[in-house]
Amino acid sequence: MADQIPLSMTVNGRARRGAAEPRLTLADFLREQALCTGVHLGCEHGVCGSCTVLMDGEAVRSCLLFAVQADGAHITTVEGLAPDDETLHPVQEAFRDCHGLQCGFCTPGFVVSVAAFLEANPDPSDDEIRHGIAGNLCRCTGYQGIVAATRQAAAVLKGEGQ
Amino acid sequence: MVSLLAEHGDDAKPLAGGQSLVPLLAMRLTRFEHIVDLNRVDELFGVTADNGSVRIATMTRQAAVETDATVAHRVPLLHLATPHIGHFQIRNRGTIGGSVAHADPASEYPAVMLALDGTAEIASASGTREVPAAEFFESTFMTSVAPDELLTALRFSAWDQPAAFAFDEIARRSGDFALAGAAVGIGTDAAGRINRAAVGMLGVGPTPLRASSVEAALMGLAAADADPHEIGRLAADDMDPIGDVHASADYRRRAGSTLVGRVLANALAQLTQEAGNG
Numbered sequence: 001m002a003d004q005i006p007l008s009m010t011v012n013g014r015a016r017r018g019a020a021e022p023r024l025t026l027a028d029f030l031r032e033q034a035l036c037t038g039v040h041l042g043c044e045h046g047v048c049g050s051c052t053v054l055m056d057g058e059a060v061r062s063c064l065l066f067a068v069q070a071d072g073a074h075i076t077t078v079e080g081l082a083p084d085d086e087t088l089h090p091v092q093e094a095f096r097d098c099h100g101l102q103c104g105f106c107t108p109g110f111v112v113s114v115a116a117f118l119e120a121n122p123d124p125s126d127d128e129i130r131h132g133i134a135g136n137l138c139r140c141t142g143y144q145g146i147v148a149a150t151r152q153a154a155a156v157l158k159g160e161g162q
Numbered sequence: 163m164v165s166l167l168a169e170h171g172d173d174a175k176p177l178a179g180g181q182s183l184v185p186l187l188a189m190r191l192t193r194f195e196h197i198v199d200l201n202r203v204d205e206l207f208g209v210t211a212d213n214g215s216v217r218i219a220t221m222t223r224q225a226a227v228e229t230d231a232t233v234a235h236r237v238p239l240l241h242l243a244t245p246h247i248g249h250f251q252i253r254n255r256g257t258i259g260g261s262v263a264h265a266d267p268a269s270e271y272p273a274v275m276l277a278l279d280g281t282a283e284i285a286s287a288s289g290t291r292e293v294p295a296a297e298f299f300e301s302t303f304m305t306s307v308a309p310d311e312l313l314t315a316l317r318f319s320a321w322d323q324p325a326a327f328a329f330d331e332i333a334r335r336s337g338d339f340a341l342a343g344a345a346v347g348i349g350t351d352a353a354g355r356i357n358r359a360a361v362g363m364l365g366v367g368p369t370p371l372r373a374s375s376v377e378a379a380l381m382g383l384a385a386a387d388a389d390p391h392e393i394g395r396l397a398a399d400d401m402d403p404i405g406d407v408h409a410s411a412d413y414r415r416r417a418g419s420t421l422v423g424r425v426l427a428n429a430l431a432q433l434t435q436e437a438g439n440g
Contacts, residue, residue: 022197023187045185049251058225058254064184065255069201113251120250134336135249 007071011036012080020067027051029067030077038078038108042137049136050109053077059116078108081115090156091115091149100149102140110136114150118157126151163203168287168310170196176312177201178221178260181252206259206314209233214322217283219315220259225250227258236320239278239345242329243270249337262298263313265305265369268339270331272299273370275316277345277362282307283315290314299369323358325349326432328425331364332417334408340365341409342418344373344397344425348380350433356380356388361426366401366418373397373422380426385433394423 004019011034018033027044030036030053042048044063051062054076081089091114094100101107110133117132118124124132129150130143138146167174174196177183186192200206206221209230216236218227227233228244240258247253247261247270261271262282274280276295284291284307293306300306307313331343342365349358359380361373375396380388396419403414 045188046181046252047185049249052251059251060254061181061251063188064180066180066184066199069199117250131336132250135251 005068007068009070009072010074012076018067022066022068024067025063026053026055026065026067026070026075027062029070030062030075034077036077036079040105040108042105042109047137048106048109049113050106052109052112052136054112054116057116057119059113076112078111081111089115091118091153094149094153094156095146098149098152099145100141101138101145106136106138106140110138110146114146114153118150118154122154122158124150124154129154163198163200164285164287164310164312166196166198167312170198172309174198174309176263178263179223179256180260181248181256182260182264182266200312211236211320215317215319217315217317218258220263220313221257222259224248224253224256224258224261228253237278237318239274239327239329239347240271240318242327243274243345246270246329246331246333246340246343252337258316259313262316263305263307265299265303266339267302267367267369268341268343268365270329270340270343270345270364273343273362273364274329274345275318275362276370276372277347277360278318279360281317282313283317284311285314286311292317296372302368321347321349321358323349323351324354324433324436325358326429326436328428328432330421330425330428332421342366342403342414342421344418344422346422346425346429348385348426348429348433350385354385354433356383356385361397361422363397363401363418363422366403366414368402368404371400371402373400375399376422376426385430388426388430390426390430391420391423394421394426395419397422 002021006019008017030039040050042050046061046064053062175194177197177199210217234241280295282293282298327347329345331340333340345362347360359377361376363371379393398415398419403411405411
């Protein structure tokens with residue numbers, strides 16, 4: 001077994017120390033050591049987007065990073081988007097309101113991606129929304145609810161209400 | 163870095179953004195005893211411009227290329243091609259040097275580099291050498307970078323003449339690898355006569371390819387008189403496509419040459435508009 005490399009990172013605002021073999025993916029580290037099981041692994045080769053997390057504020061595939069590469073980074077998973085346990089993030093609210101999910105497997109990746117997308121583009125057109133969510137795969141909804149949820153979240157985040 | 167590559171040779175692989183290498187490792191399509199992570203080597207990041215040329219260090223993220231003002235102004239074709247790469251999550255990690263060194267014939271940057279006669283800067287323990295794009299891409303996934311060498315930067319010359327650029331590709335879904343794509347630059351003299359034509363194609367051969375017949379046909383024409391769709395058809399002769407589950411070779415040839423015509427039309431329209439406005 002390969003050597004364990006010590007590492008530390010901030011996960012959802014909490015400092016976390018751990019150790020990982022050099023080839024352990026960030027996704028596996030987050031699930032198994034940080035217990036952020038909202039990081040879902042669908043394809044494990046960068047196609048499905050279920051494992052999307054924010055690394056230093058940018059949406060990335062955590063299955064395509066090694067945990068050691070995130071040493072010193074700030075990671076936000078779906079568990080860390082909402083301000084507290086009692087509140088949902090506006091993107092999560094919108095997915096619930098607009099039927100943006102069915103089985104829920106892809107949802108954490110979509111929520112993180114959409115949150116990052118709206119941060120960069122707060123007032124997207126429908127066409128831009130469809131491009132924005134193109135990096136995440138959903139096999140249940142047919143995407144209509146997800147597009148509607150993204151539209152609603154954009155309006156809420158801009159302060160326009162629903 | 164290069165001393166690690168010199169020490170381990172074939173057993174070591176440099177890791178850039180990891181958006182191609184890590185999937186290959188995950189699927190066990192390749193394996194390396196050693197992975198040399200470039201992500202914390204500061205001097206491998208960034209865009210710099212000096213007289214007439216723009217140097218983009220190998221680890222510059224695609225997302226940074228997409229928004230860099232120097233690139234948009236001096237190497238517009240790179241700026242236009244970047245949004246076609248994967249998805250924004252991929253571009254947040256993927257790098258320009260990683261794309262070019264991976265040399266997937268269906269990817270965007272290699273075709274742009276070839277069209278613009280870019281230069282690869284390659285370092286090893288024994289020094290640095292420069293390789294023009296025309297000699298860089300040897301075959302599918304194969305470049306002139308040796309196992310003990312590292313692609314450290316790409317260099318592009320800015321066009322100091324009236325010019326227009328356009329890029330487009332055909333893919334079944336947004337973010338998929340392209341079935342065919344075209345990267346076009348057209349330059350004219352002060353009278354509006356075409357004196358430089360650069361047409362790169364992706365997805366239609368074992369490497370990115372130049373559409374030399376198209377370039378030759380454009381030279382000397384007045385931009386306003388060139389028929390892009392007629393000339394674009396010539397691109398079929400410059401292709402060497404293979405058929406696979408996504409598209410037959412014949413489809414790639416036909417769709418690809420139609421696409422070349424459309425991208426030419428876009429660039430020519432920009433030139434004639436500029437001339438009309440000026």
